[in-house]
Amino acid sequence: MAAVIFNRAPILKKQTGIIGIAFVRVHNYSTEDKAYNLSQLKRGTGGRSSFSGIVATVFGASGFVGRYVCNRLGKIGSQIIVPYRGDPFDVRYLKVAGDLGQVLFTHFNLKDEESIEKAMKYSNVVINLIGRDYETKQYKFNDVHVAGAARLAKIAKRVGVERFIHFSALNASHDLKPVILKKPSGFYRSKIEGEEAVLKEFPAATIFRPADIYGQEDRFLRYYSQSWRRQFGAIPLWKRGMATIKQPVYVGDVAAAVIAALKDPDSAGKIYQAVGPKKYYLHDIVDYLFKVMRKADPKRGYAIYDMRLDPIFQLKVTLTNLVSPSFPIANLHWDKVEIEYTSDYVERGVPTLEDLGIKVSALENHAPWQLKPFTYGLYHGHAADEPYPQPPPPKAIA
Numbered sequence: 001m002a003a004v005i006f007n008r009a010p011i012l013k014k015q016t017g018i019i020g021i022a023f024v025r026v027h028n029y030s031t032e033d034k035a036y037n038l039s040q041l042k043r044g045t046g047g048r049s050s051f052s053g054i055v056a057t058v059f060g061a062s063g064f065v066g067r068y069v070c071n072r073l074g075k076i077g078s079q080i081i082v083p084y085r086g087d088p089f090d091v092r093y094l095k096v097a098g099d100l101g102q103v104l105f106t107h108f109n110l111k112d113e114e115s116i117e118k119a120m121k122y123s124n125v126v127i128n129l130i131g132r133d134y135e136t137k138q139y140k141f142n143d144v145h146v147a148g149a150a151r152l153a154k155i156a157k158r159v160g161v162e163r164f165i166h167f168s169a170l171n172a173s174h175d176l177k178p179v180i181l182k183k184p185s186g187f188y189r190s191k192i193e194g195e196e197a198v199l200k201e202f203p204a205a206t207i208f209r210p211a212d213i214y215g216q217e218d219r220f221l222r223y224y225s226q227s228w229r230r231q232f233g234a235i236p237l238w239k240r241g242m243a244t245i246k247q248p249v250y251v252g253d254v255a256a257a258v259i260a261a262l263k264d265p266d267s268a269g270k271i272y273q274a275v276g277p278k279k280y281y282l283h284d285i286v287d288y289l290f291k292v293m294r295k296a297d298p299k300r301g302y303a304i305y306d307m308r309l310d311p312i313f314q315l316k317v318t319l320t321n322l323v324s325p326s327f328p329i330a331n332l333h334w335d336k337v338e339i340e341y342t343s344d345y346v347e348r349g350v351p352t353l354e355d356l357g358i359k360v361s362a363l364e365n366h367a368p369w370q371l372k373p374f375t376y377g378l379y380h381g382h383a384a385d386e387p388y389p390q391p392p393p394p395k396a397i398a
């Protein structure tokens with residue numbers, strides 16, 4: 001006879017032959033600590049309906065990068081906790097990122113520790129994608145990128161989260177010189193302070209420093225495609241964009257790198273620079289984008305000119321800031337303009353996405369598809385299946 005005793009529910013079961021006692025512990029998930037190792041619960045073939053061993057709370061999941069990260073997490077069979085603010089219907093579309101019942105939502109406030117703890121209590125991974133390009137009345141850069149990030153890291157440490165992934169920004173540095181404003185970008189300053197604050201609370205955090213990220217609903221390709229950014233068909237760029245070097249990165253590569261970092265324990269405590277494979281002058285990127293959108297026709301006023309010669313454009317930025325400070329039209333505001341003309345600087349010796357095994361793709365591989373909705377006369381003069389000639393890729397400088 002063997003007695004199998006479940007704690008809290010003793011069951012006697014008769015068997016012939018051997019006599020043994022087995023003690024099976026039943027976890028009560030609402031009260032037990034996460035003392036077990038989730039990675040040991042891995043099961044399945046690695047697809048959407050298996051379990052990767054990852055239970056990830058993704059702060060900032062409702063943002064641009066968040067959508068891609070959630071999709072990648074769901075694709076390998078992870079449970080995803082989406083903390084949201086505002087209306088739950090705004091994030092409901094993320095439900096299909098994972099398998100049935102694997103994407104869960106919880107309301108939170110970045111200043112409320114209790115709601116943050118609730119969101120990450122049962123997770124072994126926390127990803128912080130919270131960020132803001134401009135300050136609002138309620139949240140200054142410091143509140144979001146420094147105090148908020150540090151709060152998340154501190155609570156993650158307290159509740160026993162194993163991996164903390166934090167998103168900073170390329171060029172974030174204390175020594176940054178201003179390009180067009182009197183002082184350097186507040187975004188970059190708060191991002192470097194945020195990195196330090198996170199590492200103080202969670203020294204094994206993995207930090208990503210992305211350059212401009214492009215993809216569906218980004219703020220790079222779409223920024224230039226907005227009519228508000230143009231001046232009657234022409235586009236003003238600081239020193240015609242010939243003094244700024246950019247190395248944009250594709251969002252799919254960034255999301256893949258997050259998953260690669262989670263799978264690689266050696267990435268804990270490291271900083272990764274997320275940049276694309278090629279460097280370009282901003283002038284060449286913008287010119288290429290306009291050619292892709294078939295809007296580079298001088299007959300219709302297209303030209304790239306020096307922003308310094310156009311006080312009206314400068315007034316436009318100032319007025320946009322005044323009229324709509326908490327939601328700048330077309331993302332046009334002075335801090336963004338300062339960031340726009342800050343050249344991307346890739347630090348030697350700091351790993352990049354390639355060190356996580358990611359084969360980063362070039363701008364010209366994605367831009368035509370991403371810009372299709374903005375392409376002029378897309379459905380005129382061409383049969384639906386007739387390919388239209390693409391312009392040559394922008395000239396890379398390295």
Ligand SMILES: NC(=O)c1ccc[n+]([C@@H]2O[C@H](COP(=O)([O-])OP(=O)(O)OC[C@H]3O[C@@H](n4cnc5c(N)ncnc54)[C@H](OP(=O)(O)O)[C@@H]3O)[C@@H](O)[C@H]2O)c1
Nearest residue numbers: 060062063064065066110129130131139167169210212213
């Ligand atoms: N996209 C880029 O080109 C780029 C470049 C460099 C660095 N980064 C950094 O990478 C991260 C992800 O970028 P992203 O493009 O996905 O950003 P995003 O589209 O602007 O999304 C930002 C996310 O942060 C949340 N958020 C902002 N302020 C918040 C607050 N006060 N309380 C709670 N949540 C708040 C937003 O929530 P709501 O939806 O509720 O507003 C949203 O989910 C950010 O840290 C960003 O700074 C991005």
